Ligand SMILES: [Ca+2]
Ligand SMILES: [Ca+2]
């Protein structure tokens with residue numbers, strides 16, 4: 531045990547030494563290097579604190595965790611919530627795009643089939659409360675993408691999927707059912723999928739986040755664009771997987787002319 535106690539301080543000193551040496555090289559490059567290298571290092575140093583204490587949370591983009599997919603209205607961050615959907619493994623001849631699981635859209639409401647609703651939607655909130663200095667520039671951006679697939683089906687087979695981003699003021703607990711007065715901006719992108727179960731189609735939405743935005747609502751859905759069933763089976767075999775969310779924050783609030791940097795929340799969910 532005594533040897534172990536001696537080893538750790540030694541390793542720590544070695545790490546500190548290597549860190550110090552690397553910092554010396556960086557400092558030298560900063561002084562003698564070209565502007566491009568200088569900016570890369572400055573950007574790294576600026577964003578280091580954000581990476582350590584990041585409060586931006588986006589979870590379960592590949593649906594490998596069954597515990598965070600819930601039915602009903604969302605109230606907080608850190609989970610998927612929405613209409614009736616199922617997390618499934620490979621089925622209908624469709625293999626998940628990533629990992630072992632994917633989502634099967636089942637109903638257009640939280641209680642079952644309905645002729646008054648045509649979209650089966652899943653939501654996830656992203657809280658931006660700790661990034662207000664960046665959001666207030668009006669220059670932050672977000673992209674959301676996901677992959678969709680479906681069975682060929684018959685003449686009544688629905689083929690459309692959508693991805694949406696809503697930017698809201700206020701807290702996620704105030705998420706509106708029908709009152710969208712706190713919505714600052716939104717974007718909705720649709721895609722008509724093909725009937726080949728071997729291919730996954732990708733959809734992406736992009737939004738410049740308005741100043742005043744406190745949180746984002748990410749929406750992925752399958753749409754009854756061909757036949758709106760009011761009972762029994764609404765969606766015959768529509769699937770999705772691998773949702774990616776990227777938020778782009780200004781490099782520096784005071785020097786936004788440096789451009790934008792990719793702030794990856796979940797590059798491989
Ligand atoms: Ca998956
Ligand atoms: Ca396909």
Ligand SMILES: [Ca+2]
Nearest residue numbers: 754757759764
């Ligand atoms: Ca239908």
